[in-house]
Amino acid sequence: MMLDQLLRPEIQELVQQGQVTLLREVLKDWDPAEVAALLEALEPEEDAVVFRVLPHELATRTFELLSSDKQQDLIDHLAKDQALLASLLNNLSPDDRTELLEELPGPVVQQLLRLLSPEERKVATTLLAYPPESIGRLMTPDFVQVRAEWTVAQALDHIRATGKDSETLNVVYVVDDKLRLIDDLRIRQLLLSPLETRIADLMDERFIALRPRDDQEKAVEAFRLYDRVALPVVDREDTMLGIVTVDDVLDVIEEEATEDIHKIGGSAALDEPYLTAPFFSLVKNRAGWLVLLFVGEMLTASAMAHFEAEIARAVVLALFVPLIISSGGNCGSQATTLIIRAMAIGEVGLKDWWKVMQREAMSGLLLGVLLGAIGALRIGVWEQIFHLYGPHWPMIALTIGISLVGVVLWGTLAGSMLPLALKKLGADPATASAPFVATLVDVTGIGIYFSVAALLLTGTLL
Amino acid sequence: MMLDQLLRPEIQELVQQGQVTLLREVLKDWDPAEVAALLEALEPEEDAVVFRVLPHELATRTFELLSSDKQQDLIDHLAKDQALLASLLNNLSPDDRTELLEELPGPVVQQLLRLLSPEERKVATTLLAYPPESIGRLMTPDFVQVRAEWTVAQALDHIRATGKDSETLNVVYVVDDKLRLIDDLRIRQLLLSPLETRIADLMDERFIALRPRDDQEKAVEAFRLYDRVALPVVDREDTMLGIVTVDDVLDVIEEEATEDIHKIGGSAALDEPYLTAPFFSLVKNRAGWLVLLFVGEMLTASAMAHFEAEIARAVVLALFVPLIISSGGNCGSQATTLIIRAMAIGEVGLKDWWKVMQREAMSGLLLGVLLGAIGALRIGVWEQIFHLYGPHWPMIALTIGISLVGVVLWGTLAGSMLPLALKKLGADPATASAPFVATLVDVTGIGIYFSVAALLLTGTLL
Numbered sequence: 001m002m003l004d005q006l007l008r009p010e011i012q013e014l015v016q017q018g019q020v021t022l023l024r025e026v027l028k029d030w031d032p033a034e035v036a037a038l039l040e041a042l043e044p045e046e047d048a049v050v051f052r053v054l055p056h057e058l059a060t061r062t063f064e065l066l067s068s069d070k071q072q073d074l075i076d077h078l079a080k081d082q083a084l085l086a087s088l089l090n091n092l093s094p095d096d097r098t099e100l101l102e103e104l105p106g107p108v109v110q111q112l113l114r115l116l117s118p119e120e121r122k123v124a125t126t127l128l129a130y131p132p133e134s135i136g137r138l139m140t141p142d143f144v145q146v147r148a149e150w151t152v153a154q155a156l157d158h159i160r161a162t163g164k165d166s167e168t169l170n171v172v173y174v175v176d177d178k179l180r181l182i183d184d185l186r187i188r189q190l191l192l193s194p195l196e197t198r199i200a201d202l203m204d205e206r207f208i209a210l211r212p213r214d215d216q217e218k219a220v221e222a223f224r225l226y227d228r229v230a231l232p233v234v235d236r237e238d239t240m241l242g243i244v245t246v247d248d249v250l251d252v253i254e255e256e257a258t259e260d261i262h263k264i265g266g267s268a269a270l271d272e273p274y275l276t277a278p279f280f281s282l283v284k285n286r287a288g289w290l291v292l293l294f295v296g297e298m299l300t301a302s303a304m305a306h307f308e309a310e311i312a313r314a315v316v317l318a319l320f321v322p323l324i325i326s327s328g329g330n331c332g333s334q335a336t337t338l339i340i341r342a343m344a345i346g347e348v349g350l351k352d353w354w355k356v357m358q359r360e361a362m363s364g365l366l367l368g369v370l371l372g373a374i375g376a377l378r379i380g381v382w383e384q385i386f387h388l389y390g391p392h393w394p395m396i397a398l399t400i401g402i403s404l405v406g407v408v409l410w411g412t413l414a415g416s417m418l419p420l421a422l423k424k425l426g427a428d429p430a431t432a433s434a435p436f437v438a439t440l441v442d443v444t445g446i447g448i449y450f451s452v453a454a455l456l457l458t459g460t461l462l
Numbered sequence: 463m464m465l466d467q468l469l470r471p472e473i474q475e476l477v478q479q480g481q482v483t484l485l486r487e488v489l490k491d492w493d494p495a496e497v498a499a500l501l502e503a504l505e506p507e508e509d510a511v512v513f514r515v516l517p518h519e520l521a522t523r524t525f526e527l528l529s530s531d532k533q534q535d536l537i538d539h540l541a542k543d544q545a546l547l548a549s550l551l552n553n554l555s556p557d558d559r560t561e562l563l564e565e566l567p568g569p570v571v572q573q574l575l576r577l578l579s580p581e582e583r584k585v586a587t588t589l590l591a592y593p594p595e596s597i598g599r600l601m602t603p604d605f606v607q608v609r610a611e612w613t614v615a616q617a618l619d620h621i622r623a624t625g626k627d628s629e630t631l632n633v634v635y636v637v638d639d640k641l642r643l644i645d646d647l648r649i650r651q652l653l654l655s656p657l658e659t660r661i662a663d664l665m666d667e668r669f670i671a672l673r674p675r676d677d678q679e680k681a682v683e684a685f686r687l688y689d690r691v692a693l694p695v696v697d698r699e700d701t702m703l704g705i706v707t708v709d710d711v712l713d714v715i716e717e718e719a720t721e722d723i724h725k726i727g728g729s730a731a732l733d734e735p736y737l738t739a740p741f742f743s744l745v746k747n748r749a750g751w752l753v754l755l756f757v758g759e760m761l762t763a764s765a766m767a768h769f770e771a772e773i774a775r776a777v778v779l780a781l782f783v784p785l786i787i788s789s790g791g792n793c794g795s796q797a798t799t800l801i802i803r804a805m806a807i808g809e810v811g812l813k814d815w816w817k818v819m820q821r822e823a824m825s826g827l828l829l830g831v832l833l834g835a836i837g838a839l840r841i842g843v844w845e846q847i848f849h850l851y852g853p854h855w856p857m858i859a860l861t862i863g864i865s866l867v868g869v870v871l872w873g874t875l876a877g878s879m880l881p882l883a884l885k886k887l888g889a890d891p892a893t894a895s896a897p898f899v900a901t902l903v904d905v906t907g908i909g910i911y912f913s914v915a916a917l918l919l920t921g922t923l924l
Contacts (some may be wrong), residue, residue: 018560060503159653167651170632170691187649191621227709229632229691245892246708247689253712257719258803264726265896266792269900274804275814283825286796287832293792294833298840300784305850318773318780322762322787330728330755330897334748337727341720342736352737363745370749371756378760388767433729434896435792442788
């Protein structure tokens with residue numbers, strides 16, 4: 001007796017009990033032929049569950065061995081028994097689930113997506129286990145496939161017959177008998193060629209394809225680079241799964257810019273439109289960062305306390321604290337937003353860090369000298385007019401000027417390097433939001449300012 | 463003798479001298495037939511100049527009366543004599559030029575654009591006087607026009623014969639004999655219909671068209687709303703001028719987001735990629751705003767000087783200045799970026815100001831109470847541990863707490879209302895960049911803080 005017959009009752013029990021992890025453990029080393037025999041023998045409600053937990057390699061090879069009736073049956077049940085599958089899968093911890101749910105074989109995914117209504121398809125992403133923000137979630141199965149050996153006339157007839165539900169007819173996809181993508185053709189190539197031309201003669205076998213598990217940002221990048229209106233999505237074996245159309249990508253671009261802008265402004269990204277977002281989720285999104293920044297800013301009080309004696313001796317020093325730290329903060333915000341955006345649109349990458357550092361060091365120095373000169377000048381002028389700062393005003397002016405150079409230079413460097421550092425650590429660079437840099441620079445700016453003051457004013461004012 | 467014969471020498475002289483304003487003055491009340499007769503008689507170098515200065519209405523009606531040889535001739539010369547025309551037009555003041563250069567008749571524009579190479583077309587926008595950032599600058603003349611009375615088979619043959627240079631074949635345009643747009647058809651409609659179907663039977667005569675002088679943001683909005691891959695551009699008479707394709711709009715969306723992010727970060731928008739932008743233009747873009755903000759922040763020194771006596775009496779007050787003003791600044795930046803983005807993607811408009819104000823007043827109050835409580839708590843805890851603040855610490859804690867509520871509420875309101883106010887004044891809301899709000903709130907925050915302190919601490923610390 002074969003393995004599949006021996007163990008069939010046990011396997012049916014595992015299925016009934018929803019023991020999917022154990023089920024996979026049992027089946028993962030079986031021969032595809034044995035699994036195929038098992039599936040052929042199982043009830044339709046059961047085979048879908050068993051098939052779903054098979055490792056990708058095994059599932060693919062098993063599927064090829066099934067009778068075409070069973071194949072169709074399986075796909076129907078995968079589509080219909082979502083509720084059963086979902087309830088089974090929801091009992092797993094998220095980690096287990098991701099590990100368990102490997103990609104289904106490409107032809108199964110394609111069929112599955114076509115069977116589902118657009119609403120069902122959203123639910124099915126659980127079933128297909130494409131992560132949120134992944135290309136798989138954008139994909140539609142409604143596209144036209146043609147074969148290399150057809151003529152243009154045959155292809156156009158095929159389009160006329162089957163293209164009704166296709167999301168776009170602007171691009172058609174050439175696939176082989178295993179549904180593997182071999183080329184994409186713009187409809188213009190078909191429209192501009194004599195009807196008797198072979199599809200194969202139009203092909204250059206060069207195409208850009210997306211992967212369903214890649215981040216949606218990859219799709220954005222590809223659309224920007226290749227000026228297409230649709231791009232194909234394929235699995236590891238190059239089997240066509242679906243397409244992504246440009247209108248969905250427009251929305252992604254906007255959402256990503258919004259997300260970045262919110263983060264730069266120091267909120268968590270808001271998913272809903274401002275006016276319709278529930279009030280408390282709006283406040284919650286903002287409160288988190290604000291509290292964090294506030295706790296960070298508390299260090300300014302500690303830093304100031306550290307120099308309390310100096311302030312008591314020379315109150316005039318306290319007057320310039322806001323001016324100095326905010327200048328550092330402004331320069332830091334500027335540098336941060338420039339670099340975050342340059343990274344978001346692919347102009348700057350990690351490898352450019354040294355170039356960025358050089359540019360920002362020079363910029364920071366120049367801007368610091370500029371602001372420092374204005375600041376020192378301002379003290380001189382005010383002294384002449386209002387006589388506010390006493391006999392030591394030139395040294396005060398010098399202190400302010402030099403502190404500004406230091407704070408601005410430091411703010412600029414910190415602001416430009418932080419997004420790169422976050423990226424390096426695998427975090428989202430936009431989270432180095434401008435207020436965060438400002439907070440960092442506020443605290444350190446106080447230290448820079450009072451250190452310069454101690455150096456220059458000890459013996460006179462201090 | 464007709465008017466045109468009488469005045470021909472004078473008109474030729476005006477053309478030679480480049481007196482285009484006068485020329486228009488002379489011609490604007492002529493009958494179209496007279497102008498047509500004049501143009502037929504003029505030299506090819508001259509007729510283009512005369513035609514170009516005619517008011518739109520007159521130009522359109524005159525063009526219809528010209529012989530088809532002369533029409534072709536005129537278009538050729540408009541295309542070739544750009545240098546002559548440009549030099550004439552460059553002598554005008556910008557105001558005069560805009561007034562003088564009304565839209566050319568649609569068929570002339572369409573022909574003209576087709577004759578020019580893509581490089582020449584950029585220059586031609588002067589000739590066509592489409593403002594920068596307008597849809598006219600994005601438009602391409604390479605599209606396919608079909609007629610309502612044709613069959614699908616005829617249309618497909620026409621496409622096969624003439625579509626080679628078309629930017630897209632995904633959409634074709636149905637026009638009448640005066641090149642007026644009457645419908646746009648997606649290529650799928652042609653591909654899915656039997657070949658003998660009449661184009662007229664596919665039409666629903668509903669289409670979205672853009673205007674060449676509208677801002678590119680309008681195009682972005684239309685593409686977002688209507689999920690198209692190309693949209694037609696028509697003039698006042700609905701004559702087809704060109705199309706805008708979605709890939710150009712992708713670029714516009716990105717550029718606009720970049721511009722907004724740069725402005726939010728407190729720079730002038732940078733047109734070039736960060737790494738390749740010339741160093742000094744990079745610094746210049748940033749220095750302008752920084753200096754402005756710095757001059758604004760100088761008011762903090764004045765505000766602090768105003769309270770110098772209080773600080774001297776109670777140095778402890780100075781310690782919390784950075785904490786308080788930066789909290790206001792952070793809340794302001796948050797509110798500003800949220801509102802700027804919501805306005806940019808059309809979620810919030812001027813009419814919503816009262817709703818925004820209510821939401822932000824509530825948010826600001828809640829966030830202020832949250833931060834105020836944390837701040838007061840922090841002082842209490844620190845006092846128990848480090849004994850920093852003396853016997854009056856509860857009043858200090860209360861002062862900090864209440865000041866934070868005030869500053870955060872004010873920062874949130876100022877940050878959310880400023881973009882709306884700027885929009886109302888006709889300025890770009892993104893220019894209410896976060897650092898600007900932060901600066902505003904820094905200065906006023908000092909006033910709020912010391913006023914609360916004076917109120918609560920006079921008689922004890924002050």
